Amino acid sequence: xEPEPTTAAEVADGLAGCDYLADEGLATAVFLxxxxxxxxxxxxxxxxxxxxxxxxxxxxxxxxxxxxxxYEGIDVAQAVYEWDYSRQLLHLRTAEATGSATQATADxxxxxxYSERFLIRRPLLRAIAAVEGPPPVLLIDEVDRxxxxxxxxLLEILSDYAVTVPEIGRFAASTPPRVxxxxxxxxxxxxxLKRRCLYHWVEHPGFEQEVAIIGRRAxxxxxxLARQVAAATAAFxxxxxxxxxxxxxxxxxxxxxxxxxxxxxxxxxxxxxxGSVLKYREDQQRVADQGxxxxxxxxxxxxx
Numbered sequence: 001x002e003p004e005p006t007t008a009a010e011v012a013d014g015l016a017g018c019d020y021l022a023d024e025g026l027a028t029a030v031f032l033x034x035x036x037x038x039x040x041x042x043x044x045x046x047x048x049x050x051x052x053x054x055x056x057x058x059x060x061x062x063x064x065x066x067x068x069x070x071y072e073g074i075d076v077a078q079a080v081y082e083w084d085y086s087r088q089l090l091h092l093r094t095a096e097a098t099g100s101a102t103q104a105t106a107d108x109x110x111x112x113x114y115s116e117r118f119l120i121r122r123p124l125l126r127a128i129a130a131v132e133g134p135p136p137v138l139l140i141d142e143v144d145r146x147x148x149x150x151x152x153x154l155l156e157i158l159s160d161y162a163v164t165v166p167e168i169g170r171f172a173a174s175t176p177p178r179v180x181x182x183x184x185x186x187x188x189x190x191x192x193l194k195r196r197c198l199y200h201w202v203e204h205p206g207f208e209q210e211v212a213i214i215g216r217r218a219x220x221x222x223x224x225l226a227r228q229v230a231a232a233t234a235a236f237x238x239x240x241x242x243x244x245x246x247x248x249x250x251x252x253x254x255x256x257x258x259x260x261x262x263x264x265x266x267x268x269x270x271x272x273x274x275g276s277v278l279k280y281r282e283d284q285q286r287v288a289d290q291g292x293x294x295x296x297x298x299x300x301x302x303x304x
Contacts (some may be wrong), residue, residue, distance in 0.1 A: 001089045001189075005031055005034060005035070006203065008024065008027045008028040008030075009027070011027045011030050011031040011034070012024070012027035014060040015027070015030070015053075015056045015060055016017060017059065018055075018056040018059040018215045019051055019217060020049070020053065020055075020061050020207075021209060021212055021213050022053070022076070023205070023206075023209065023215065025200060026053065026202060029042075029198055029199075029200035030053065030057065032230075033073055033179075033180075033198050034135060034178065034180070034197055036198070037062050037176050038196075038197060039179035039180070039181055039196060039197040040165075040179065040180050040181065040197060040198050040199075040200065041143075041156055041179065041180050041182075041183065041189065041193070041194060041197040041198065041199070041200070041203070042110060042180060042183070042200055042202050043182075043183045043184075043185050043189075043199070043201050044182050044184075044185075044199075044201055044202035044203065045184070045204065045242070045244065045246060046246055047245065047246015047247055047249055048202045048203065048204055048246050048247060049203075049205075049248075050180075050182040050201060050202050051139065051141055051247075051289035053180060053202075054067075054137050054139035054141075054180040055139075055184075056223075057135075057137050057178060057180065058137040058204065059063045061134050061135070061137065061178065062133065062134045063133070063135050063136045063137045063177075063220070064093060064130065064133070064136040064137070064180060065133040065136070065137050065139060066123045066126050066127045066136050066137065066138050066139065066177070066206040067123060067139040067141060067256060068122075068124060068139065068140045068141065069125035069141050069142065070140065070141060070142050070143050070144075070145045070146040070150070071142075071145050071146065072145055072146070072147060073147070074146050074147075074150055075150065076153070077122070077261055077279075078122060078263050079122050079124050079150070079154075080122050080124045080157075081119055081120060081121055081122055081125045081163070081165060082118070082122065083114070083118055083119065083120065084118045084120050085164075086105050088113045088118050091112065091113065091118070091185060092109075092113070095109065095257075096231070099116075113250065114167035114168070116126075116168060117143060119165065119168065122170065123138065123231075124138070124157055125163055125165075125171060127170045127173075127177040127179075128157075128161050128162065128163055128171055128173045128177070129173070130173070130177065133178065135175045135177050135178055136178070137177065137178045137180065137182050137282045138177040138178065138180070138183040139182070139183050140154070140178045140179065140182070141170070141195070142182060142183065142184060143181050143182065143183050143184060143185055143193075144183040144186045144187050144188075144189060144263045145186065147186060148190070151189070151193055152190075154193065155192055155193050155196060158179065158196055159191075159196065159199050160172070161173035161176045161177070169269055173280075179197075181193075181197060183225055184259060190280055196291075204244075204247070205232065205248065206226040206249060207230055207234060207302075209227050210230040210247065210250060211227050211230045211233070212221075212234070213247055213250075213251070214226040214230060214250060215231060217251045217254075218251055218254040218255050218258060219257070220258050221254045221257065221258045222263060224263065224264055224303070225254065225263060225264055225265065227255055227303035227304065228264060228265040228296075228299055228300055228303045229250055229254050229265070230250060230303070231258065231298075231299035231300070231302040231303040232265060232270070232295065232296060232299035232300075233245050233249070233250040233253070233277060234301040235298060235299050235302075236277065236278065236283075236287065236295075236301075237285055238262050238285075239287065239290060241278070241280075241282075241286060242280050242282050243278075243279060243280050243283060243284050245277045245278060249276070249277045249278075249279070250277065252276045252277065253269050253276040253277035255276075256273045256276035257269065257273055257276075258272060260272070265300060266296065266297050267293040267296050270292055270296055271292055274287065274292065
């Protein structure tokens with residue numbers, strides 16, 4: 001059953017029940033987006049948990065998660081709808097083979113071809129046309145990768161949650177979907193889209209919060225190792241790396257260390273598992289140049 005939160009604290013508790021630990025700012029932003037029926041634009045560095053917010057929200061509310069992954073060149077056919085041309089062609093051939101094509105008028109046959117039977121619903125249309133159960137959660141992921149034209153089209157869709165398919169008619173949402181839009185800020189999202197949305201910048205979690213996240217997502221890892229991983233990951237982020245590790249990487253690293261049987265961080269185990277947390281050769285080299293031993297020693301001291 002879909003929850004009806006009355007406070008941001010209820011949202012935080014609901015997301016926590018799905019193993020997503022949101023801070024007060026993010027929980028408040030999600031609460032306002034839900035109660036005001038507004039899209040929520042989440043910006044932040046890769047790996048801070050923007051996409052996972054939508055996953056947890058869908059798990060908590062019971063709404064279907066519908067994901068639209070944006071990329072350069074995405075258009076209406078990939079985002080809204082297209083026609084199943086292969087099935088349409090098969091239908092025509094079947095009509096010819098059975099003789100029904102000669103009996104039916106051309107207009108009637110065309111009406112058959114352009115009916116919902118042959119309509120492929122892409123994420124935006126699926127989210128708008130949903131009619132049963134809790135509102136779906138529409139995740140528009142990495143909108144900054146799409147071009148300006150698609151962003152303008154997206155703004156039009158989000159204004160009234162309706163789409164017109166010329167051959168069929170207008171689809172309008174009876175209940176608007178929950179909309180989460182993410183951006184890694186590889187380019188600025190246009191002001192018009194930002195005005196349509198609520199906005200929240202997602203920071204890397206604080207030390208204690210990251211320890212708690214690791215504990216949730218990698219429960220087989222001991223508390224000592226979880227604290228050391230969180231401290232070491234925070235230290236890596238302070239080195240000016242090309243791609244600083246996010247929460248996703250700290251979880252991956254914890255899982256890898258657990259699989260290797262590590263109980264605590266050592267320079268040797270860190271070196272062997274570094275590819276789990278740093279995914280670029282240049283970043284690994286910078287850590288090596290800083291001295292892995294010293295970094296791990298300071299991380300252990302911070303972890304306590």
